[in-house]
Amino acid sequence: MYFDAHFHLVPAVEQCGLEKLLEFYRSENHAITCAHSVDEFEKQDSFIRDNNLEGVILQSFGIHPQLPLVSNAEYLEGLLKEKRIKLIGETGLDFFNEELKCKKTEQMEAFHICLELGLKYNVPLVIHNRKALDLMFTEIKSISKLPLVLFHSFAFSTREALNILKRNVNGVFSFSKQILNGNKKSISCLEELPMDRLFMETDAPFQTLKGEEFTLISDIKRVYEEGARIKKMSLEAFMEETGDNSKKLFFCF
Template identity: 30%
Template sequence: MDLNYTDIHAHLADPRILPLAADILEESRSRGVRGILANAARVGEWPDIVRLTANPLVYGALGLHPFFVEEWYDGLIGDLRRALRAEPRCVAIGEIGLDFYRGRTDAARQMEAFTTQLALARELNLPVILHNRKAWPEFFDVLRQAGLPARGGVCHHFSASIEIARQALDAGLYLSFCGPLTYPNARRLKAVAAYAPLDRVLTETDTPDLPPERYRGQESRPFHVQDVVRELATLRGTTEPAVAQQVETNFLAVVGDGVEWWRGKG
């Protein structure tokens, strides 16, 4: 049986794979992928993502990743607002959030960039695609103080504890799982994926990173969500079609319909 798969978080504009994007999208389509949200990390990727949304498989998320907070400039929010308003298939703000993995020297700037982009998401009624590493207390503080947009948000590559998962679900967020869910030693992650309500679960690849177990050592590709769906079905004692169908419904709820978004952003 042919299933429909969706990837809520792929970096199709990453310089490592951008030249291959046309082939990757054709491969994705032929393997049953029915939707990909292409996420930006840096401002320079925004025009490439806009261009990629010409492919009917692709939706776009524009934003500035915390790794690249030094790229922040005074007019960034104005440029982001204009880009999102101009492009009906750019339907989310991402990838945004906090990352203290390499230390906290720019924590204040990261929190300001995160807060400001959240405010724009509320203004434009767009969902947010969230990155977080080693910063959960600050992450929830910012969400409490700034507030999530009504269209909610997605914890991309969720990999924290059940307690954090519960907090994220209580905040109204989706949890998105990718390649590492299939690693044999990922016991804590598998427990979270079995625990989360299926109507709050998404699949992703973080293409070109985080490949599933059987592709380890290679770049990931959007069709690798097949392995994540299979793992979710096993962990939850259900079928792959049941998982794929609900995850597609969740994906569509996040990205919406281009026409609807266009009106919402007017």
């Protein structure tokens, strides 16, 4: 079983095609999909229900730091009340460039909203963080009270990952094509973190390698193969452990 810890269903269908997605997820594979607008979530939700993929693809909705629409807070809470989502996210902070840094106030407000709702409804958070881990640490006490935190496409060092865990955060870290691109920090994290804290993802159809127009849903296979190689495990053993972990952590909520 391949478990993709993070992808975006609606744009993935648009780029990769309906039939390819259905074929992949009707073959005992599982995933978490994130949406960030009302329209996107409603399309995502309808697709999953219409194709009987409940329990196969878990749904998340969040206020993304690159598009911090705090006006979606009421809609997000409505989804939580109705138990239409299993996770909140992705949310977090992104100071990758000057344009994003200018949205610091909006990003912080959006992140606080998602964090508070995660605590209120006791659901996991999917965190996106670029160039802002130090600022996120100011909220670490609250983050540590969440039932689970998935640090999607973790872009920091093993030391920083371990520091998060030492603060009593029930955190897990997912990695995508950056490990195929020789990213030293990501590869080091995979090598040094225990298996029960690791997951693989595609972020499909985004996070492409040089020369690619988009990321395929099936690219999760390449990520798993490289993850197994880095951990010096057989692909079968690597898949079995991550699959077991996904069932224990995500499919129990």
